[in-house]
Amino acid sequence: DTGVSQDPRHKITKRGQNVTFRCDPISEHNRLYWYRQTLGQGPEFLTYFQNEAQLEKSRLLSDRFSAERPKGSFSTLEIQRTEQGDSAMYLCASSVGQGNTEAFFGQGTRLTVV
Amino acid sequence: GESVGLHLPTLSVQEGDNSIINCAYSNSASDYFIWYKQESGKGPQFIIDIRSNMDKRQGQRVTVLLNKTVKHLSLQIAATQPGDSAVYFCAENKNTGGFKTIFGAGTRLFVKA
Numbered sequence: 001d002t003g004v005s006q007d008p009r010h011k012i013t014k015r016g017q018n019v020t021f022r023c024d025p026i027s028e029h030n031r032l033y034w035y036r037q038t039l040g041q042g043p044e045f046l047t048y049f050q051n052e053a054q055l056e057k058s059r060l061l062s063d064r065f066s067a068e069r070p071k072g073s074f075s076t077l078e079i080q081r082t083e084q085g086d087s088a089m090y091l092c093a094s095s096v097g098q099g100n101t102e103a104f105f106g107q108g109t110r111l112t113v114v
Numbered sequence: 115g116e117s118v119g120l121h122l123p124t125l126s127v128q129e130g131d132n133s134i135i136n137c138a139y140s141n142s143a144s145d146y147f148i149w150y151k152q153e154s155g156k157g158p159q160f161i162i163d164i165r166s167n168m169d170k171r172q173g174q175r176v177t178v179l180l181n182k183t184v185k186h187l188s189l190q191i192a193a194t195q196p197g198d199s200a201v202y203f204c205a206e207n208k209n210t211g212g213f214k215t216i217f218g219a220g221t222r223l224f225v226k227a
Contacts, residue, residue, distance in 0.1 A: 004157070033215075042203045042217030043158065056214060091157050101146045101207050103215065105157030 004106035025094030137204030
């Protein structure tokens with residue numbers, strides 16, 4: 001499978017703990033996006049990378065959230081001091097090229113904070 | 115602010131009929147409008163997009179119509195099949211150097227056999 005891969009698929013954590021998610025985009029894709037999706041809602045944009053540069057961050061991304069893409073390939077999203085409101089599906093997507101709107105999404109990491 | 119919303123949360127159609135899913139948007143500055151399909155347990159899947167200077171685009175069994183006068187977007191699915199059952203999101207995209215995509219809340223399509 002050469003699609004976008006996310007790990008883990010599910011994560012249950014206690015409130016206050018830190019969690020880290022990984023995304024492996026499609027190999028030739030230079031753009032990588034993180035979204036958060038809650039039940040019944042559309043995905044909400046969190047942040048975007050072009051290669052290793054983080055070019056945009058949503059105001060939804062509080063200081064407890066940090067994302068990296070150190071070598072322009074895989075990316076990690078870390079949430080520190082998790083809160084129950086962080087419970088959601090975290091989706092990663094990648095795309096390639098200028099003027100290309102087609103983003104390929106992974107299956108997501110479902111986070112449950114108890 | 116920017117927003118993309120949908121008229122109906124659910125739509126039920128008979129297999130073989132055509133489906134029309136509607137969407138309203140408020141950001142006239144968007145460069146593209148996009149439809150995504152999301153099946154249970156999966157990430158969204160790109161269906162079709164339309165550039166803001168167009169009013170119609172056709173794909174395989176799908177047609178997207180854009181009415182900029184009333185800021186309305188629709189997705190038409192011809193000969194709806196059980197495999198079309200999913201949540202459909204309209205989304206808008208502005209080239210700010212990153213094609214940030216803003217999604218609406220979604221319409222769930224049920225296809226009755």
